[in-house]
Amino acid sequence: MEDIFGTKINASELTDQAISLVMTYAPKLVLAIITLIAGLWLINRFVGVLDKRLGKKDPTLNKFLCGLLSAVMKVMLLISVASMIGIATTSFIAVIGAAGLAIGLALQGSLANFAGGVLILIFKPFKVGDTIEAQGFLGAVAEIQILYTVVNTFDNRRIVIPNGSLSNATLVNVSIYEKRRCDMTFGIHYDDDIDKAKAILQRLFEEDERSLKEPAPRICVGSLGDNSVNLMFRPWVATDDLWPYYWDMQEKVKKAYDNEGITIPYPQRDVHVYKSE
Numbered sequence: 001m002e003d004i005f006g007t008k009i010n011a012s013e014l015t016d017q018a019i020s021l022v023m024t025y026a027p028k029l030v031l032a033i034i035t036l037i038a039g040l041w042l043i044n045r046f047v048g049v050l051d052k053r054l055g056k057k058d059p060t061l062n063k064f065l066c067g068l069l070s071a072v073m074k075v076m077l078l079i080s081v082a083s084m085i086g087i088a089t090t091s092f093i094a095v096i097g098a099a100g101l102a103i104g105l106a107l108q109g110s111l112a113n114f115a116g117g118v119l120i121l122i123f124k125p126f127k128v129g130d131t132i133e134a135q136g137f138l139g140a141v142a143e144i145q146i147l148y149t150v151v152n153t154f155d156n157r158r159i160v161i162p163n164g165s166l167s168n169a170t171l172v173n174v175s176i177y178e179k180r181r182c183d184m185t186f187g188i189h190y191d192d193d194i195d196k197a198k199a200i201l202q203r204l205f206e207e208d209e210r211s212l213k214e215p216a217p218r219i220c221v222g223s224l225g226d227n228s229v230n231l232m233f234r235p236w237v238a239t240d241d242l243w244p245y246y247w248d249m250q251e252k253v254k255k256a257y258d259n260e261g262i263t264i265p266y267p268q269r270d271v272h273v274y275k276s277e
Contacts, residue, residue: 032084039077043070064117067146113147116163120144125166126173134171135161179212180239182246186253187228189263194221194229200256201233208252210245212236228265 047070121144126132130141132151139153149166151159188197198219205211205219215236222232233253237245257264 028085032081035084036077036081039081040074043073043077046073064121064144064146071146110147112164113162116165116167117144117146117149119167120149120163125171126176129175130173131175132171132173134166134169135159137161138174175239178239179236180242181215181234181236182242182249184233184246184249184253185222185230186233186257187225187230187264188257189265190229192229192262194231196260197231197257197262200260200262201231201253204249204252204256205233205235208245208249210237210241212238227267 047066050069051066120126126141128141128144131139132141134151137151137153137159139151139157139159141149142152142158143150144163148160148162151161153159186197186201188194201219202217205217211217212235217236218232218234220232221229223230233249235245254264256262
C-alpha cells in the first residue's frame with residue numbers, strides 16, 4: 001500500500017501503533033475526564049457548604065470568599081487534569097501565566113474592582129445589611145461580590161456598583177450607628193410667640209414614644225429669614241425610626257401650630273399698582 005507520494009505504508013504497523021496509542025492514552029483520558037467531573041462536583045459541593053455556613057456568621061465575606069476559592073480551585077483542578085493526560089505542567093503554567101498577564105492588561109478595571117473588594121473586606125466601611133449612600137444611590141447592601149457590590153434601593157431597584165468606585169470615593173454609611181439626630185426646621189411668623197412655638201415642639205417630642213431622652217433635643221432659633229423666624233428642632237431617635245419619625249412630626253407640628261394659632265408663613269409679595277394720569 002502506497003500513499004500519494006509513493007511512500008509504502010504498512011497497514012498492520014499503523015493499526016498496531018493506533019492500538020498502542022489507544023491503550024496508552026485512553027485510560028489516562030478516561031481517568032482525567034472522571035477526575036474533572038468529580039473535581040468540579042466536589043468543588044461546587046464544598047463551596048455550597050461554605051456558602052451556607054459562612055453566610056450565617058459573616059454574610060459580608062461570604063460571596064467574595066466563596067467566589068475566589070471556587071476560581072482558584074478550578075484552575076488547580078485543570079492543571080492537575082492536564083498533567084494526568086501528559087501535558088507538561090510547567091509549560092501549561094507558563095501559558096496560563098502569559099494569558100493571565102495579557103488578560104490582566106486588558107482588564108485593568110476589573111483588577112481595580114477586585115482590589116477594591118479586598119480593601120472593603122479588610123477595612124469594612126460597610127457590611128451586608130447596612131444602608132449606604134454612594135455613587136448617587138441610597139439603599140441596603142445585599143451582596144459584596146469579587147468585583148461588584150449589589151445594593152437594593154428602597155424603591156425596589158437593584159444597583160450593581162464596582163468595588164473600585166466604592167473603595168476610592170466618598171460614601172455615607174447611614175445605618176452604622178444605632179441612633180441618629182433628626183434635623184427639622186419650622187418657620188413661624190414674626191408676630192407669633194417664639195416661646196409658645198418652642199413649647200409646642202417640646203410637648204410633641206415628649207408625647208412621641210420614639211423620641212430618645214438622651215442626648216437631649218435641641219430647640220432654638222436657627223435664623224431670621226425674609227418671611228419667617230426659623231426654629232431648629234433637633235431630636236434624637238433610633239436609626240430605624242428616623243424617616244417615619246420625620247414624616248410624622250411634620251404633620252403633627254402643622255396641626256399643633258394650627259390649633260394653637262401659630263402661623264407657618266409662606267413667601268408672599270405685595271404688589272402696589274399706581275394709576276398715572
